[in-house]
Amino acid sequence: MSTTRVLFVCLGNICRSPLAEAAFRRAASEAGLDVHVDSAGTANYHVGEMPDPRSIDEAGRHGIDITGYRGRQLVVQDFHEFDYIFGMDRSNMTNISRIQPEDGKAQVRMLLDIVRGSEGRELSDPWYGGEDNFRATWEDVTMAAEALVAILRDGHS
Numbered sequence: 001m002s003t004t005r006v007l008f009v010c011l012g013n014i015c016r017s018p019l020a021e022a023a024f025r026r027a028a029s030e031a032g033l034d035v036h037v038d039s040a041g042t043a044n045y046h047v048g049e050m051p052d053p054r055s056i057d058e059a060g061r062h063g064i065d066i067t068g069y070r071g072r073q074l075v076v077q078d079f080h081e082f083d084y085i086f087g088m089d090r091s092n093m094t095n096i097s098r099i100q101p102e103d104g105k106a107q108v109r110m111l112l113d114i115v116r117g118s119e120g121r122e123l124s125d126p127w128y129g130g131e132d133n134f135r136a137t138w139e140d141v142t143m144a145a146e147a148l149v150a151i152l153r154d155g156h157s
């Protein structure tokens, strides 16, 4: 079976999408799925930077080290190279669609749309929040990671 390529996208690539990447890396690895996982931001504010310290702490609470992750910006080539591109909120989806080429292969969806009962719900930005918001982000990305594993493994969540 070929490798499935999954890209998680938020605004800055330092808070939500690194946590989505970490949660899905772990879930896919536990399920034995052959995946390539990455994350990106629609903005260039934090290119080359480590994740937000609060995201590093949240991942650390779950035994995952994300200090090696570095911010990068979404590029047109991503639509040709990835099978799935997931945005976190509606603003991300608008920004993603602005550079989406017509002939890209990636399926582009809002992340919580794949979680039964959370369709249409945004994975809100914890940037202005506190530790509780980062915990909530972790819960959301974990649910989405499990749903995505089920989709890739069984064809549905």
Ligand code: 4NP
Residues within 6 Å of the ligand: 010, 011, 012, 013, 014, 015, 016, 017, 041, 045, 125, 126, 127
């Ligand atoms: P993220 O959060 O999109 O989840 O990485 C943010 C990170 C940085 C900024 C906004 C949101 N910022 O304005 O720099």
